[in-house]
Amino acid sequence: QLSSSTVAQCAAAAPSVLSRADVITDHPFNNITDTIFQKIGVNLHQQPGHPIGIIKGAIHDYFDSHHPTTFTKFDDLAPIVAATANFDEVLVPADHVSRSPNDTYYVAPETVLRCHTSAHQAEILRQGERAFLVTGDVYRRDSIDATHYPVFHQMEGVRVFGPQDWQASGMEGAQYAEVELKRTLEGLAQHLFGEVEMRWIDAYFPFTEPSFELEIFFKGQWLEVLGCGVMQQQILDKNLGPGQKAWAFGLGLERLAMVLFDIPDIRLFWTSDQRFLGQFKAGNMTTKFKSYSKYPPCYKDVAFWISDAFTENNLCEVVRDIAGDLAEEVKLIDDFTHPKTGRTSHCYRIAYRSMERSLTDDEVNALQEEVRSTVATKLNVELR
Ligand code: FA5
């Protein structure tokens, strides 16, 4: 038995050095860019003074001090996983959109950058763990804005119950798990935020039933911070044995940190600027981030006739690979279908902004030119 403060190591612990050639190959299925490769191994969640590390620590504290069960903690599992672990073992249907290379980063057809920490549920259940927390970096091809980033951090929690747990309560096992899940997560939200407005939304995940999302009211809108539910029986039966019930949750650490510390833009987590990092201290939950001078954004539009194969995620990837964190937002501002030809034109507005300095016109124009020419050659669209 590991003590609750020990972070469990496991056979799949991340190698300290991954070479570019391990991740970016010329396999036709490979869709990993250098921008993404450079994030692997940074492990913000392992830096105790970084907001992501501070949040992880606070959640660990909550489970250590407010929950009767001892949760085994994993935070060093390699982000490159078998596609079967990421999808099949958590019952993601064969035709589910998340499997598409438009949404997920593939190293090869059988290997992906995990798109959620749920990729580790089955393997850890097979090791016989009944209560565990897994923290790690996860990767998704996604849109670009203040709350979405292609690399972010999740924490997965799983808690298994046996009949002795629910029989005394007079509830069915599944109901007991649901009640205990919501109590645990509401308690967590209160531990992190004190009084905060929150609401439960019905949701769908292939690996839980029923499923829920928790939203927190932040800067005038509801922000989804986690997904959870009662684990599908099949996953438990197969990996742990029959007769048990369990809950599981997966929460977004950036989203929680943004609410807790008042961090306005998800890109800030990746900066090395001491004006950001210097504001946070290990164990300190009461920091409110003070924006340093915000440099002005620069907007550039690009319009083109799309083809059937066009996707917004592919466009965002092109922009991100060229502009990196200088790309603040990519937004569709016009969508027009020509009445005669039936062709569709999209116009996107790209906001360029640095969190660290003023961008020059020349610099932004050069980025935009490169975006335009890459869009034209790589995305098979016709510029207007
Ligand atoms: C999942 O990833 C499920 N695996 C969660 C889960 C686990 C459900 C166990 C049930 C049982 P979802 O895609 O909604 O669900 O992501 C979970 C959380 O990650 C979100 O609530 C949000 O807080 C965060 N998140 C999702 N996409 C992004 C993104 N692009 N950038 C930052 N945070 C994100």
Ligand code: MG
């Ligand atoms: Mg969701």
